[in-house]
Amino acid sequence: MLEAAMWGAIASFSLLAGSVTGLFLSIPKRVIAYFMALGTGILIGASSFELLIESVNKSGMLTTAIAFLAGACLFTIIEIILYQKGGSNRKRSHKNPEGHSGLAIFVGTLMDAIPESMIIGLSLLYTHKVDLLFLIAIFISNFPESLSSTVGLKKDQYSNKKILTLWSSVIIISAISSSIGYLFLEDASPAMLSCIQSFGAGGLIAMVCSTMLPEAFEQGGPTVGFVACVGLIFSLSMSHLG
Secondary structure: HHHHHHHHHHHHHHHHHHHHHHHHHHHHHHHHHHHHHHHHHHHHHHHHHHHHHHHHHHHHHHHHHHHHHHHHHHHHHHHHHHHHOOHHHHOOOOOOOOOOOOOHHHHHHHHHHHHHHHHHHHHHHOOOOOOOOHHHHHHHHHHHHHHHHHHHHHHHOOOOOHHHHHHHHOOOEEEEEHHHHOOOOOOHHHHHHHHHHHHHHHHHHHHHHHHHHHHHHHHHHHHHHHHHHHHHHHHHHHHHHH
């Protein structure tokens, strides 16, 4: 359990690193966009090559498809609610619209981080070692997420202390989520674990398509599509080597 918490914290630590970078350094928007596109490609690849294929092998195509779409549906419903509160702009580096909610931004960030961390805990149950590809995917994608969000929160006149507290708390909750994923599902069957992983994969892919990719394209232009493909091929290479 402690190992799961440690890996969950490590994966989300780049959130704090990205936040500090956004607070004290001026990073060109195009560079942020490229990092975000790279993270998008890696996350989509990790979800597809690691989580979904494994789920199909253990649970079958129909169960995997149902769980995957259920995860995507749940994320979409929550995203619609957050959209009305301003939380959909949590990954945007521009100023948020009037009437947005800082709490909605925080909830949205947790909604992204918790399933990622739980999947890390689940991977330890499968092989008794962390899924390196998925860990790298989360670590790389988290950095531009928090960097871009921090720039946007600064423009909304959030204090440095409040911003750093926000991201630090996400790291702590991510570690707890990873532990929960390991502890409470320790006796679950392989089919159940794979079903939960495909559910998480649905939420992750829906997330990157509705939040990360639009921000990357807005700031980086059409070339981000190629960068995302580089991330996808990186995921495929890591999966093949593993």
